[in-house]
Amino acid sequence: MTTIRAQVQTTLTTAADALHGEEIARTRLFLQVGWIIAVVVVGAVLALPGDPRIGRALLAIVAITVLGSFWSYGQLRIPSNYDARQLNVLAFAAIVSGELGILYVGIFSAAPLIVALGVFFFCRTEHRASAIGVYALAALSHAVHSTLVISGLIPDPGFSPVRADCSVEAQIAGQLILQQLYAGCFFLARITRKTSLKAIDQLQKATRLAAQRDAQVAELRQDLDRALKIGGPGRFTGHRIGSWELGTVLGRGAMGEVYEATHTKTQQVGAVKLLRRELLSDPHHVERFFREVRIASQIDSPNVVRVLEASSPSDQIPFLAMELLRGHTLGEVLRAGPLTGARLAGMITQIGGVLELARAAGIVHRDLKPHNLFLTEDGVWKVLDFGVALLADTSGTLTQGAVIGTPAYMAPEQARGETVDHRADVYALAAVIYRCLTGRVPFVAKDTPALLYAVVHVMPLRPSAFGPVTPQVEAFLALALAKSRDARFQTADDLVRHYAEADDNALPPELLERARMLARRYPWTEPEKLAPAAAKVAR
Secondary structure (H helix, E strand, O other): OOOOOOOOOOOOOOHHHHHHHHHHHHHHHHHHHHHHHHHHHHHHHHHOOOOHHHHHHHHHHHHHHHHHHHHHHHHOOOHHHOOHHHHHHHHHHHHHHHHHHHHHHOOOOOOHHHHHHHHHHHOOOOOHHHHHHHHHHHHHHHHHHHHHHHOOOOOOOOOOOOOOOOOHHHHHHHHHHHHHHHHHHHHHHHHHHHHHHHHHHHHHHHHHHHHHHHHHHHHHHHHHHHHOOOOOOOOOOOOEEOOEEEEEEEEEOOOEEEEEEEEOOOOOEEEEEEEOHHHOOOHHHHHHHHHHHHHHHHOOOOOEOOEEEEOOOOOOOOEEEEEOOOEEEHHHHHHHOOOOHHHHHHHHHHHHHHHHHHHHOOEEOOOOOHHHEEEEOOOOEEEOOOOOOEEOOOOHHHOOOOOOOOHHHOOHHHHOOOOOOHHHHHHHHHHHHHHHHHOOOOOOOOOHHHHHHHHHHOOOEOHHHOOOOOHHHHHHHHHHOOOOOOOOOOOHHHHHHHHHHHHOOOOOHHHHHHHHHHHHHOOOEOOOOHHHHHHHHHO
16 A cells, blocks of 8 residues: 655555555445446446436446546556545546436436445545535435426436325435435445544554564663673772773673773773773774774764773773763663654754764764664763774774674665665664654564565665654655665765754655655555555455
């Protein structure tokens, strides 16, 4: 049910949009049924007695309606061409055909039942005014016909007229019952649509909640694993490293440990990162550690952890002393729910500024993710862990050709193991934005190979299926998460600027068109079972 409209209208932004695809399929099916009915009508007119003038008029209007339905059927092969208001002419023509058929057979025959079914179908449309117009045309035209016949102003022209001994009261009662049938079909169509919308909305909310809880559970498990390893004394607790006396362990990673530390002279509290002892014998790991020291010293920004002291190559144990941060990672912030509005815009602006400074310094972070973005108690966002960053003047031998980073937030070229540039970080920030808006990571798979395949070849689940994401923000994400680095935003400044435009519903038309073209080649993945369930409920 992927629908691309003039401004990249999404399919599942609301429950009404969820019914949009079902309405297209239902319209195509109704047109097919209408062709069968048209064949039956033509055969009946040719075989059964009746007023020849009405018969000719009926055949003419049926022919026009069928031709129009062929055109409409072809248009509906492309879902973006569907517009319920454009089908009003076809609906009115079908009602007129039905009324002529009633005149041909008889206003007191069973022929009005076919018109009543048409009223039920057309009145389920998403445009309420069109539904009222269809119902009014059917009910009023039949009321005029029956009034003229019952009053004796005109004879019943049908070949199955009302019996001569039928009283006027009985005829009026019969027509009132028929009007109730028309009204019942109209209200039943509108009520069932409203009920379907409510059921789909509840289903979408449940799906969004389940997705957010899955992401939160995964992050809680990661935090639990880390918590089991930190908080107590470590191997170097009580030792003096450089100008710092080490305390308890704050965290452990693949390359080293982080200790709370106190400066021996100033008593300033900081955090000291040490390279793990078993890695000291590997020159590649040692060089990676010192590379982080060089990187940290090259980016002068309040949004990067401030370096207080660093070891020299002659020191026995490589270390990096940094300011001690107090606050929460973005992963922890997102446990309370999606990050949106001004808070999200502020985070994007601050982190985007860091990425621009890194680009100017020839640095690619390569592992931007919620747990590497930290919100201090002062409301400042900081980028953590440049340990796997790549310097423009550094060869790729330090990582020995391995895929470095967190798969769910990797750019496609990074997942393929190709050489990356600053655009990989721009992509990762976009993936973080997706996580903030939807409450879920962009990609989930049963194992790492499947996850990397999805990153390279598949678009994430449609953002608007999991949160209040506007069409323009969804268009922004389609560009920011494009598979080709050339199709994405080329700098973090571009990403920040265009997100602000999308958030204000003011993306330039050329970007909307680019997003539309990208969506044709790489459409969003629809949530499993959500679209089929929506169609089933609608029926």
